[in-house]
Amino acid sequence: MDPILAAAAVVMRLQGIVARESAPAEQTTLTVGSLHAGTHSNVVPESAALGITVRALTPAALDRAVAAVERIVRAEATASGCPREPEITMVSRSPVTLPDEKLTVAIRDAHREALGAERVAAWPASMATEDFGLYGDAGREIHGYPGCRSATGWSAWWARGSGPRRRARATRRSASRHSRPTTPPSSPRTCPSPCRRRPRQWLWRR
Incomplete structure (x- = not known):
């Protein structure tokens, strides 16, 4: 078998997760950012490695997309006749960042007063990856506390x-x-x- 052909088949099949397995109103993105295989043009490599990033606005949507990725990778490996099961490693995972609504409004009003309303804009839900949510309950396994937040909650904002x-x-x-x-x-x-x-x-x- 040819690992490059198997990896290419995986890349093509993964595109259907967002297009066919996710609801239109459910924002989900999937990126194959890297594909590494082989060292020379006339030698079939022993393996191929893919770097995949999945993003979603809800934990449930992210779980479904990740499960679909694993299903497709294993199925394509079997269809390509790979001699062993593919190795799938989750490098990192960040929770959805949900700032406290009241605190965010207070910070927005303070910025508008200081900078002018025309220089402060509301930002829609973004698919940018962010680990700020780990300061809350989602990061309990990391910092050992139910949530590193103040009595007024926490908020995240961008300044450029x-x-x-x-x-x-x-x-x-x-x-x-x-x-x-x-x-x-x-x-x-x-x-x-x-x-x-x-x-x-x-x-x-x-």
């Missing part, structure tokens, strides 16, 4: 900034993007604005 010229360009391109960041989180394009007087020095603009 960009230079005035970049913000102005984004506003001119589309009025609907006025309250959106010009670069997404962890983007390689996120950088400080250069100082005109000293070209070699970079300064943050607020």
Whole structure:
């Protein structure tokens, strides 16, 4: 058997989890971010390794997607005639981050008062991975406590900034993007604005 063919079959079959096994209203994403196999173009490798990330907005949806991944990997390995069972390792798992509603409203109002309402925007549910939820009950196995939270709960929020010229360009391109960041989180394009007087020095603009 050829591990690369088996891995390719797994990658193709996995695409049906979101398209055919998840409800349209149930946000779920699945990414095959890496495939490693072989060292030379004319030699069939002994194994192939896939790196897969599954994300969902509810624990139940995540459990179903993860179970589907395991089912497909094992079935395709059998169909490809693999000599042994595939090794499936869950590297990490983060819970859904659900900030306290009242505390989030209080923080939002404080930001609007300090920065101006036009600079504070509500952010819809995001599929970005985040381990902040482990500070709550979901992280009991890690920190040994029912929940590391204060009496008022906890909240998570994002703060980003960009230079005035970049913000102005984004506003001119589309009025609907006025309250959106010009670069997404962890983007390689996120950088400080250069100082005109000293070209070699970079300064943050607020």
